[in-house]
Each structure stands twice: as structure tokens, then as C-alpha cells.
Amino acid sequence: MQLIDPDLVERFAADLEALWPRDVRDGAALGLAVSGGPDSLALLLLAHAALPGRIAVASVDHRLRPEAAGEVALVEQVCAERKIPFAALQADVPPGNLQAQARRARYAVLGEWAQARGLGALATAHHADDQAETLLLRLNRGSGLSGLAAVRSVSLLDDNELLLLRPLLGWRKGELAEVTARAGIIAAQDPSNANRDFDRVQMRAHLANSDWLDVRALATSAAHLAEGWRAIEWYAGLDWDEMVHPDEDRPDASPGLVYYANVPRVVAIETICRIIRELGGHCTRSEAARAFDRLWRGENASLSGVLAVPGIERMQGVGVELRCWRFAPEPPRRLH
Structure with missing residues (x-):
């Protein structure tokens, strides 16, 4: 197994610590949601190098595609080679908006797994390209400030007090794919990422063909919007305490x-x-x-x-x- 560039490991460790300071984590292990794609496998490799012996990995099969079982098996193999604790999870996706319902189902089983293991936080591999796509999609839908804050770097898992961390929001998709490829791992490719029936896939194609759009700058703008939204949440808490009475x-x-x-x-x-x-x-x-x-x-x-x-x-x-x-x-x- 080829070692990861120490500069990349140091960069990842700094990004993680900005979201999950050492005095907060207090020796707790970090859970990783890993799908088998190049982005999430890069998250696994970087976290393993930065926090040796202090991570656990879960991979979710939504049972929507026959290839999914093989993708879970790929993640299990990568973890076994590195002696990383691994769990294969299954999620039932109810009818409705496929991507939204799959997300809810995925986070529900991940939350149960993380709580059962006593993990201190859960990390996902959302990156700068994801952030830029989300911001543009929501701008196009006329979203309010909460929606324009896009993917938060730190939040709480749905219906759960578990911290949800996204330490890769400053990383480009290409950088992460290179981390995985240099490790000699052939990542899985989800065919839904090429299905133009999904708005996100269409936005991704437009973004790739628009040289004047700066993905990192868009991701930075989303981070600034998130800061503004946190200020509004703080002010709303003050409003509740001072202006709402029985x-x-x-x-x-x-x-x-x-x-x-x-x-x-x-x-x-x-x-x-x-x-x-x-x-x-x-x-x-x-x-x-x-x-x-x-x-x-x-x-x-x-x-x-x-x-x-x-x-x-x-x-x-x-x-x-x-x-x-x-x-x-x-x-x-x-x-x-």
C-alpha cells in the first residue's frame, strides 16, 4: 500500500481539527460514511493516515442497484487490508423523491450505527464541487438564506445529537480521485452520477463546461452564507428567550x-x-x-x-x- 503524501495528510488533519477540535473530541473515534466512490475512499485513506486506530467505517446498501453489494464489498476489503473496523448497513428507501429519501434512510442507519459504537462524530466526503453544485441549484430554485448556506461543514445528524462533519469542503473532486488512484484502488462509479434525469447531474455538466465559474470561490461563498445563517440562528434564539412568553x-x-x-x-x-x-x-x-x-x-x-x-x-x-x-x-x- 502506497503511503499518502504527508502534506495532504497534514492538510486533512488541519481541516478536521477546525471542525472537531481535540478538546471536544476527547479521544473519541470518528465514524466515516464510505460508499466506494473515489471521494469517500479518499476520505477513508486520509482519515486513516491522520487518525490511525481511531476511525470506524460504514457503507450503506440502499438495495436500489445490483452493483451496490459489490461496492460495499470493495469498502470492506479496503478496510480489512488496513485493519479498520467496518460495518455493512442496509437501508430501506420509501417511495418519493429518490435522492432525498435515500439520503434520509442512509443517515438514519448511519446514526444508529454510530450511536451503537459510541462514536464521537460522523464524517462524509462532500467536497467543493458538491458545494458549488448545491449552491447553484438552490439559487436557481429561489432558496432562502438557510438553503443558500448549502452543505454545512458542521451540523447535527437528522433526529440525532451526533455531530456530522464534512472536512473535505475545501477539496476538489479531482484531488480526491487522485488520492484514491495513487493508493492503487479502483473506485466504484455510481451510474446515477451520469443520469441526466437528476438536476444535480445536469448542473454538474454545466459547471464542468463553464470555465468562468470558479468552484472554490462558489464553495467559499456558500461557507460565508453559512456563517450568516448561523448569526440568524443565534439571533432567533435570543428572540425566543426575550420575546416569547406563555x-x-x-x-x-x-x-x-x-x-x-x-x-x-x-x-x-x-x-x-x-x-x-x-x-x-x-x-x-x-x-x-x-x-x-x-x-x-x-x-x-x-x-x-x-x-x-x-x-x-x-x-x-x-x-x-x-x-x-x-x-x-x-x-x-x-x-x-
Whole structure:
């Protein structure tokens, strides 16, 4: 087995530490999601060199393609040669948007595996080209700031408190393919990556044919947008703590919340989503945005079984009148 360029290992270690500092990881092992493609195999090789004896690998078969079992076997072989703990996982993909449902199913089984092994974090091989494609796709769909933040370098796994790390967002796809090839590994090629029925594949082709687009610069812009989004999340947390209170004036003592809305629309949308969740419902940001607009015009809004009623009230302890929106479960509908 050919050794990886020490400069690349040092670069990867620095990128990982920026996301997962040593004082946070506290000796915990890192889980890797490896598909058998050149990108994820490069992640495996770099992590093995940077954290010898402190990684574990899982590969997921979605049972959508007959070749998938062989790809899992390839990853198992690479791990066996390096004495890396390996797990072959299977995921059931429900009907619907194929790529989105496969992602949810994949992360669900990866989360269960990582928790069972007591891993400190899970890493995936998303890279700068992925980031650029995601940003352009979402710009083309008119996404809000949360969507334009694209692939986060650090997040939490869906429905899980496990850290999800993406240490390769500053790496180009070609660099990673070269790492894998220099190790003498023939990586798997997923045929869906050439299927132009998928928007991402079409965007990838356009990006490859547009010399004026700088992939690294696009990825950097997505990172800046993510920083901006984190600031909004922080501000929304402050808004929740200071401007949302239990509604103690409800005549039937049923649950309700009072929101003194005094922040920019993008922040209020996050607070409205949280209010709806707190009252047992669920809404998208688009739905919360429409509710905000109605309330701002002085109209009632209904969201996921929650009724919001606008008004102007004096906030206790502040002494000034503010927009006050009262949220409570909708009353039962009368049947005639």
C-alpha cells in the first residue's frame, strides 16, 4: 500500500481539527460514511493516515442497484487490508423523491450505527464541487438564506445529537480521485452520477463546461452564507428567550404563547417555526413566512392546527407598545 503524501495528510488533519477540535473530541473515534466512490475512499485513506486506530467505517446498501453489494464489498476489503473496523448497513428507501429519501434512510442507519459504537462524530466526503453544485441549484430554485448556506461543514445528524462533519469542503473532486488512484484502488462509479434525469447531474455538466465559474470561490461563498445563517440562528434564539412568553390570559388555561414581534422578517420566521413546534405542530419556513406576512398586515394566520391572532400590546418591563401575536391551538370546528 502506497503511503499518502504527508502534506495532504497534514492538510486533512488541519481541516478536521477546525471542525472537531481535540478538546471536544476527547479521544473519541470518528465514524466515516464510505460508499466506494473515489471521494469517500479518499476520505477513508486520509482519515486513516491522520487518525490511525481511531476511525470506524460504514457503507450503506440502499438495495436500489445490483452493483451496490459489490461496492460495499470493495469498502470492506479496503478496510480489512488496513485493519479498520467496518460495518455493512442496509437501508430501506420509501417511495418519493429518490435522492432525498435515500439520503434520509442512509443517515438514519448511519446514526444508529454510530450511536451503537459510541462514536464521537460522523464524517462524509462532500467536497467543493458538491458545494458549488448545491449552491447553484438552490439559487436557481429561489432558496432562502438557510438553503443558500448549502452543505454545512458542521451540523447535527437528522433526529440525532451526533455531530456530522464534512472536512473535505475545501477539496476538489479531482484531488480526491487522485488520492484514491495513487493508493492503487479502483473506485466504484455510481451510474446515477451520469443520469441526466437528476438536476444535480445536469448542473454538474454545466459547471464542468463553464470555465468562468470558479468552484472554490462558489464553495467559499456558500461557507460565508453559512456563517450568516448561523448569526440568524443565534439571533432567533435570543428572540425566543426575550420575546416569547406563555400566554397567561387564556380563559380556559389551554397552552398558548405570546410573541412580541420586533425583529427582521427572516428572524421572526425562525421564531414562528419554533412556536408552532412548541405547540405540537410543524411548519416549513415558507409556511411561516406566509403567516408572518398575514400577521404583519393585521390578519389572523393558521398553521398546523395553531391559530395566530395579531394585535398591539404594551410589553411588561419595557413600557412600549409592540406588535403582539398570540398563538394557541385552533378551537375545534363546529359541525352543523
